[in-house]
Amino acid sequence: MANTSNAKDKNRHLTRFHYTVDQAIEKQFNWTQMMRLLVYLKPYSKNYLPAAIIAMMISTAVRLTVPILIGKVAIDIAIKNKDTTMLTYLVVGIGLLYLLSFVGNTFRIKWVNILGQNVIYDLRQHLFSHVQRLSHRFFDSRSAGSILVRIMNDINSLQELFTNGIINLLMDVVTLIGIIVILFVLSPKLALAIMVILPIMFYISTKLRRNIRRSWQEVRIQQSRMNSHLNEGLQGMRITQSFSQEKENGEYFNGVNHGFFESFRGASKKSAMFRPLVEMCNAIGTVILIAYGAHLILLGEENGGIALGTFVAFAFFLGMFWEPISRLGQMYNQLLMAMAASERIFEFLDEKPNVDEKENSYHIDEMKGHIEFDKVEFSYEEGRIALHEISLDIKQGQTIALVGHTGSGKSTIANLISRFYDPTKGVVKIDGHDLRDVKINSLRQKISVVLQDTFIFSGTIMENIRFGKPNATDEEVMEAAKVVGADDFIQRLGEGYGTEVEERGSILSAGERQLLSFARALLADPTILILDEATASIDTETEVKIQKALNRLLKGRTAIIIAHRLSTIRESDNIFVLENGKVLENGNHEELMAKRGEYFGLVKSQFQMLDAM
Template identity: 85%
Template structure:
């Protein structure tokens, strides 16, 4: 079993890494970083300039104080014994530090507000974009992998926007300021200390590619783990039903171990920056003490320096390596942000397969006359789901689609709602080619009830109102009464205000289906699609549904997809499909007289019931 799991994971990894290798090999993408920084634009006149001003104030104080201590306090006040000047200097430095404290407080406050606003905007943008992507996007991706992009990957940008950008500016300003001051104080000593910089930058630059690869690997492993967690939790009942907890635990152990190893490797490589900086600091200090002492012994006329200059140098050297260290850490943050942003922008760059035309128009009044004109559809290039089918559904008709699994029934329903576009041919409603119609105006007039109905966390009344958010409480309750849901709702402890929990776990399958019928009715659609909507309902509940269907379907065009043939006897027309083709059509009586494919389906179903 362990070997099977390893083989399964090996195949999964090969498929997963094949799509990621090209991204890993890319150099640092400054264009992409700029694209991230564009999210700062709405705050370019508020929090961003305020944070920069606060940063400049605190940085200026840090640069001024060492000069005051070295050049004024030591070389003038102490050397001349001027106690009054020394007193004023101490008071002045105290005021400067207080000013720096205030600047730091407001810098931290404003960058955090700025960062949280930017993270909010990116997450909102990504979620809104994903909501408008076509069904093909969700067909090829697990819910867990999408959650990773919206949650984990965007969270990875938080440090960049809350501290990184302003700290980067602060460290650059500090570093440039220190270098300028050092060369003004003593070009010789400054040049001697700076000689270590090229070596340090060379060594740290060599680590960039491997560090970036490591953080991308972390993102990949996190995506795998979240995908498995999402599937494992949603399928927990199946896992327990087949007593596969051990197998599931072993698989998760493998995924969790890979995630742990990727984090350990990435942090190990990232941690190498700090030792390089500390080593550079040590070498710089040795140069300062040895060469600085030599220059003190020389006279100023012979190129030497005063003690005050040496003290100022010591202060600045202590300050010099900290910004370099933080810049190294900042580069790590940027690598993490780059790895995350690549995955975020991959989704943001995803275009809907079902595209809305630039001149798309809305349908104000939909009658519900549907026409398929030589429609062909394929989910992929290898398998054709529909073979140039043509048919017509007149306004107010109820038609049924029957056939074996994979015959194309649900595909027809998906094309009517324009979740997909046909590969060839046209789908029309009231004579309008759906490719020319505004998607919102189309879907607002179509309600779909699925076999696996989705109930949101919240109350009963909120779930029904999802069909039409502006509906009144009375309209919601009336819709529930029409479909027969009011009876069981009234028996609940809090009636319509009962919390149904995640996916409606406190309700039976039949009760959840009744809520979906009420939701569909409340939307007042012109076209109603029932895709195996009664498959999960018991016989008693089905009787209630059949009683409600008459009122539910009245004046509406309805498409019913059902394996349970007893639910479609009253349909105006029945289409029998097989491998994407319409084999026969007609009402129940006509098809039974033909004794064709439909007759065989009905006969086999009744034989199964008799056998039971």
Template identity: 85%
Template sequence: MANTNVKQETSPHLKRFHYTVDQAVEKQFNWKQMLRLLVYLKPYSRTYLLGAIIAMLLSTAIRLAVPIIIGKVAIDVAINNQDTTMLTYLVALIGVLYLLSYVGNIYRIKWVNILGQNVIYDLRQHLFSHVQRLSHRFFDSRSAGSILVRIMNDINSLQELFTNGIINLLMDVVTLIGIIVILFVLSPELALAIMVVLPIMFYISTKLRRNIRRSWQDVRIQQSRLNSHLNEGIQGMRITQSFSQEKENAQYFNGINKETFEKWHTASKKSAMFRPFVEMSNAVGTIILISYGAYLILLGMSTNGASGIEIGTFVTFAFFLGMFWEPISRLGQMYNQLLMAMASSERIFEFLDEQPNVEEKENAHELKEIDGHIEFDHVEFSYELERIALHEISLDIKQGQTIALVGHTGSGKSTIANLISRFYDPTKGSVKIDGYDLKDVKVDSLRQKISVVLQDTFIFSGTIMENIRFGRPNATDQEVIDAAVVVGADDFIVRLANGYETEVEERGNVLSAGERQLLSFARALLANPSILILDEATASIDTETEVKIQEALAKLLKGRTAIIIAHRLSTIRESDNIYVLENGKVLENGNHAELMAQRGEYFGLIKSQFQMLDSM
């Protein structure tokens, strides 16, 4: 399970704090969970899976038939009787069988690869789609890197299982069962003598399983930590370089990287113990075959076949013995693969079993059109049990009103905005829009009517045109351009080398903070929301740009209910109502003139702002 406890890492060179993103899970091998994983094969069971199984059965049957043809027919019959014609036919028959086996293996490999790639595609798509539907609380307690490693590394570790593992497992099981049955039919005494080593092998191998599984689980956990730090290090590269901490950061990364290497080394070493153990068992079986088999051949010769075995039977046993330990060795490797898959599937299903804190009712109402009347009815909210963010808040925001939320950091301004978008549900009380409790409406229909512009706006990799169109994918190019013109973004866009088709890098780093903010305004306007939330949306814009933004805001806010979170007087003074918050409570409210006349908390905030400007 993910854990948000902060753990201090100390090294001779560096002290760092990081989130313990994963913990080891002690469980027995969960076959129900493995069967749940195999459900992803169902859409392809009648096509690729069935075809691969038929091809596998064909090639396995041929492999089992050839030693019998060579030993019991070619040696004991054709060679003993010096029948060259039969021998020629048998050689031709074996050639045809091997050709059929070759064709069967081609199709088996082709179909299992298609099957595996389709399953991995479906599983990754399912996990990513599910994660997108989870509530903000889920992302509050997990780093982006730890989520990334589940979607990429853990699912990639299942690829070998689905592309080869399952069919190879079936093939090896069928081969083993077929060999055992054939050996006991040919000579129960010799078969029993060879099989005596199996219980010992099974006992020792089971002792290794728990150890191997825990080792691979440790590898997955350490990979998650490595990815979390790598993601953090890349995103914070500017801060690292500005404080000249590259050397220390590299040393810290080296520590995590070394620990990851050691976990892999330990797990691989334990897994590698199985194959030599199987080869040792093979050697013991071969010794038994030669010694006891030779005795049975001599016994057969002395009794004229009344007891013992013939040479052809011995040769057939030799063939099957070589084939017998090979699938056992592969099954050992397959078990290691299953252990790795189990460790990864536990982590994947942990996310898939995570349910949104914001649950949607089955008969939820769909908001087709809204006026934008927002009510907070004695709302209380806590991010954590011991820390209450809002205390019995009651607000009444009329349709088309522009209200401002002001107050110090942590006063509850952004929490109110999050509750309106239903990123969280109130602990107590209710939030309503047009009289509908938000718990009773469809989440998508609500958020499609709301646009949020944040201080740290996110720009995706792609073109300027695609970024503005993000909130309304079916908008025409002209509608995108019109939205950019209204908010004043068109001025800098047309100066770019490729205009609206200019490619921006991840997070829009090629653009200035003000330019990114203008794009976010254009994106919000194009979505044509009924409710607009501006969370410190003008904080990154310079004074010259702000003049343009104020004109754009007048058009953007017209006819819409707007919630503005800001400190700048120019942004909030025209608001219909201003709520002053402190420690999750409303201290005072009114328009700018009314609050200034009261000479209360709002008056103090404005006065301190002007004093700060005067001192600059």
């Protein structure tokens, strides 16, 4: 009982993470959306899809033909007339038909699997490519885990639909229609007697649809929550262990896991109700067939009854009749799961970048690096202004520094220069070009950003540095590393530049990771270089080494340095002091110290802290 209580209690506190974007989507079953999914079949509509349909039609035709041959030909003609020759031909013919069906099914399975895997590949590639183009605001409001669920789990849930579902659906519909037509041709009376159960089954099944669909939506939401927690929990494992919070974290995961368990169990229960419903209808249909069919046989063909062969054919078709209905029920459940997943996938695909390109946007072929902020105002969210009508003029080749307390707007200025966000008001220009008129790639290719929390990818040292310029030669990579002083520690590693680094570069120190990010940024040969607290994680000795390299590297480039460590910006051409999104003062180090204003106070307080240490 204690564990259950814990789980419920944890579920009540799921606000620890933000899931507002993952709420259930209240929409009717949308065939337009299903057609949108089927568009991904279009590239394969001239080869694999037609081939799979032809193979399916062959095997279906065989299944519908064999019961007629057994009932109407073998029993009513060959056996009745004791024609052994005809029976022999029928046995051989039916054997060949089953062989043909086997070949058809083999190729159908092969082709639909190739078709389905290609569609899933294309869909996942499309979604990932689209997500990469979305603006920073999109990622600000979503956890990495919830995005991962859309790209992996939700698309995986469509795999069965595309690999088997669509062709099987078509096969079952054709089979069902074929059986109904044949049954009414063989005996309209007996067919009507058996079909009386269908409206009852249809009525009951439609009542289940909404609940089943909602249940699978809830499963996706709970799965997203669990993946989000797992992603955050694994990335923050060191913090968890440092504060001895393994028990609390385990209890929280128990709550999230319990929510997923309960939602999946509920959805599975509702989905499982369809199969017994079909079995019940099958049983009722069999009783009707035996009772009424026997009556019609005894009545005789001359009195409006049926022959024994017709009854046998009916028995075959009745067994086949409920099978596609049962599969269609399972297919409908599968379709509901696919709809729940596709709604979430298309929610991302329909997401438009907040920072988007105009239709008439143009490339910047050459960038000099003159940056202007003309009365720029910016808010990350309504009511919270991060920048208040900022005006800056950063000349080509200048090194400027942005200083101020946390939240003063320093990183926001850097984000606007890279156009990760657009200003709420005002204009940001580079070389006189309004950034909203410029193609984003042509802008960012000429800007390199080095952050405090640098990201190192899984792969070799060489590959990580080359990330800034994929076509760079090994010699260019090594030269960039030497310039920033990274070559020394790289050569000391086991395999030098070929050393494999784990996810996020965990085998490297913070300073070493930062040196690699410097090499990566400089290899790209940017016109504008942005250093956002780039030396914060580096020890004093390494900082001196980088400072010497930067003095050479910043020549000819426009550089924006954001730093709390004021010792790193003394040589800047201009220093802007920010507070609450406003420029309080600006000038070089000597000018600002002479003013004895805010900058003077910042320097003084920092040196007092160093003396106290």
